[in-house]
Amino acid sequence: MTPSLAQRGVAECLGTAFLLAAVVGSGIMAAKLAGGNAALALLCNTLPTGAILAVLILTFSPISGAHFNPAVSIAFALRRKLSWPDAVIYIVVQIVGAVIGVWIAHLMFELPIWQVSLNARTGTGQWLAEFVATFGLLVTILGCVARTPAAVPYAVGLYITSAYWFTASTSFANPAVTIARSLSDTFTGIAPTGVFAFIAAQFVGMFAAVILGRWVWRI
Numbered sequence: 001m002t003p004s005l006a007q008r009g010v011a012e013c014l015g016t017a018f019l020l021a022a023v024v025g026s027g028i029m030a031a032k033l034a035g036g037n038a039a040l041a042l043l044c045n046t047l048p049t050g051a052i053l054a055v056l057i058l059t060f061s062p063i064s065g066a067h068f069n070p071a072v073s074i075a076f077a078l079r080r081k082l083s084w085p086d087a088v089i090y091i092v093v094q095i096v097g098a099v100i101g102v103w104i105a106h107l108m109f110e111l112p113i114w115q116v117s118l119n120a121r122t123g124t125g126q127w128l129a130e131f132v133a134t135f136g137l138l139v140t141i142l143g144c145v146a147r148t149p150a151a152v153p154y155a156v157g158l159y160i161t162s163a164y165w166f167t168a169s170t171s172f173a174n175p176a177v178t179i180a181r182s183l184s185d186t187f188t189g190i191a192p193t194g195v196f197a198f199i200a201a202q203f204v205g206m207f208a209a210v211i212l213g214r215w216v217w218r219i
Helices: 005-033 038-064 070-078 084-108 124-147 149-166 175-181 192-216
Strands: none
Touching: 005 038, 005 084, 005 175, 038 149, 070 084, 070 124, 070 175, 070 192, 084 175, 124 149, 124 192, 175 192
């Protein structure tokens, strides 16, 4: 039986909430335990993020497609694999879920639930990194969907794990994640002043990947 829009919306909201709880929560834990070693803290933040992505995609893909990312939902709408009205619902619940996930992470570590990040992430290198991160993520998804759909959970988890380290921005690659992380003044935060440019770069990367996908994989 095809899942209803309500079921798909809940899956997208819940999955995105768990993703942000993992990203922010592991960042808080890493900062607590790494003793000031930034490289170790980043590694401790990276591994749970890649792992939870694989788990969440395996869990929720049969229900909603496990987008957890407005850029992915728009890409699928552009490819006519998701209706635009449904894409709008997906995007709204993804953002709501992302914010809930951040707040839950704060509560778990007994931090103030409402925060605004002071972590400045800006500059052409960071913006290029977000273009590259999102372009690569969408190419990974589209390529796997075209040839080996069962590999998507593992490919996405591994890609994000890698992109944390080869991109200057640590690979947000997700507008909902970017918005939610601006509400956490912790290891993984981004100051609100940097959010618009990050999201713009992410959407440019997504559009470039969709265009390439149509040419390379005829999808």
